[in-house]
Amino acid sequence: MQPTSEPSAPRRDHDREIDSLEEFDRSAVSGGLAGRRIRSVDLTDRTFALLGTDTADAVFLGCAMEADAAAKVRAGGALVFPPIPGLPFDPYRGSLYGPDELFDGLADAGYEATPDARAFHWYQETRANGDVFASMLRSIHDDAVSDALDEHLAGARVVGIMGGHALERGSAAYAGAARLGRSLARTGLTVATGGGPGAMEAANLGAYAAPFEDTMLDSALELLAKASHFTPSVTDWARAAFDVRRSRPGGGTSVGIPTWFYGHEPPNAFATHIAKYFVNAVREDGLLARSHAGVVFLPGAAGTVQEIFDNATANYYRSPDEPAPMVLVNRAHWTERLPTWPLLRSLAAGRPMADRIALVDSVTDVPEALARLTATS
Template sequence: MTETPALPHRAAHDRELESLAEFDEVVSGGGSLARYRVQAVDLTDRTAVLLSADCAGAVFLGCPMEPAAAAHVRAAGALVFPPVPGLPFDPYRAAAYSPDELFTSLERGYAATPDARAYAWFQRTKADGDVFASMLRAVHDDTVSDALDELLAGARVVGVMGGHALARGTAAYAGAARLGRELTRAGFTVATGGGPGAMEAANLGAYAAPFDDAMLAEALQLLAKTPSFEPSVTDWARAAFDVRTRWPGGGTSIGVPTWFYGHEPPNAFAAHIAKYFANATREDGLLARSNAGVVFLPGAAGTVQEVFDNATPNYYASRGEPAPMVLVDRVHWTERLPVWPLLRSLAQGRPMESRIALVDRIDDAAGALKRLAG
């Protein structure tokens, strides 16, 4: 069985406390909370500590606490941003989502899950123009970005881009899964748009990396019985969780989906899900964090946009800095959507020229990326 490398431990932020254990460590022995940022930590049982600690310049983001404690820390010079009741999400969250968190209550149907309820809230609030709701979305997305940066500190991230319409049970879906598995086994952290189709396949492959090859073949057969999230997201997601239950402890990968495309649910194979309300923030962030390169599978308008969004910083990068770009399927990228000729012309004479490749077969993509990366 191949060992899958774990993500590096997140970078320590000296002044950010994101768990009760971190909070207790700082305040043990009368330690000061001055100028700390305490994020989404339940402090209702820490009233005595809060009443005695130095809180000057501290900021408490979405931390439940007793009224007496809140009044005291404010008087001591702290800022307190209280939890917002009635939301289907925590705008001050300190970590990326997990599949289990987003799909809680799936047994009652997808509409009952936090993921579906957050999308419904988004649909209501974006239509009424409520400035408070837009502020909450912005705060949420910023905390998700912060959590993602901490999670990926030191990781060699490869983005895998492709369309959402790729069905389970197809040869292309199986190929994308093999790609995710090979990249993960090579020590990369696979990051996708976090949705269905090619994105799910690559995250599935990363999940399968610690197991023998027969596991992925069997999982593909099981998933093929529910090819798409249409007409039932519930059945589609249950099939993925059935695979996770049968083979627990899979490899780690990242999904970066968005509620902007609420009809596309997140897939359950990404260990960490950085879900955003703002699609532009999500797309730019995913590409920017793919520091070891990007593989572009056949796709339509969205994937074409991602190719050139990724090409722009590479075009202006200094020698040695551009991240590899690998396009898969020569016919697709030269005839159906002739992106490759334009990309090659753009790269001519630039440092990125030696960092782009076009391959015919998806099984050649990981090897091409590793060669380009040196």
């Protein structure tokens, strides 16, 4: 029995990218800036370097600089996309979000004051008025996030965990999803979720708890149950999560991939690396496509059903050695309440993906099922 090979992410030329002042200084001294892509670096104190460095074919994305420096680099053959004032986000960002960035201001002023909430309100306003410039900025932002996500996940064995946002803290199902995330993270897998509340938060919480003793997760679950849902107060819900993080800093890493399209769903604070998108379709496809080690589907409703068949469609048309494992959890849910499993099994019949799907009763059965599905004779 040999493990199947995993398709690699498209190669990106990250060596050309400069995302920090330190990288800029090294490049300016060693080889110049010709052909480089410099993103969101404040260069107002680097006028001398810009005036004396070759910038032919360079691209400056959202880099603040003095007017004479900007004029010089343009004259030297560079493209300059200046910072956009007044935005609650950076469209040119070179890294993923973190929970502290998205929830900045939560402790003092509540959720509505955070960059996450302000970005959602900006999205609502610009989508309603059809501003083509805002649409362009959203596209640039989402592409930059995808680029950062590929860079972050390079070489990782990613398992996606999907499930409904309505799952409440304090429930047995929420605790089960958290223990699943912890179990998979402890095997060396990178847990990735849709980055929102409910089952998604639970799985990210489990990954965060993975390095600690088992009792840490029990204590966290008890604390979180005091703010069981993000309605009526996102502020209380999010503050409870940060209380857990402050009580046990330095938890395990995981990825959340949420969207401002579902503005009523805040991101969760337990995903340490967050790829938040404006376009939901890009977000969903990206999450499934990057989950090469398999996808686990916990009980959910319309959104989770859609994700099952988005994944099934990709697996249906892949070559024999490429279908990613799919594990559906809770037999009654997927055969009676929402009978997705019979259709999935019918689609898979006679195709390579037939050996890569499984229906299990409990989250405790998932690790064994994934191990079985990722092996081939």
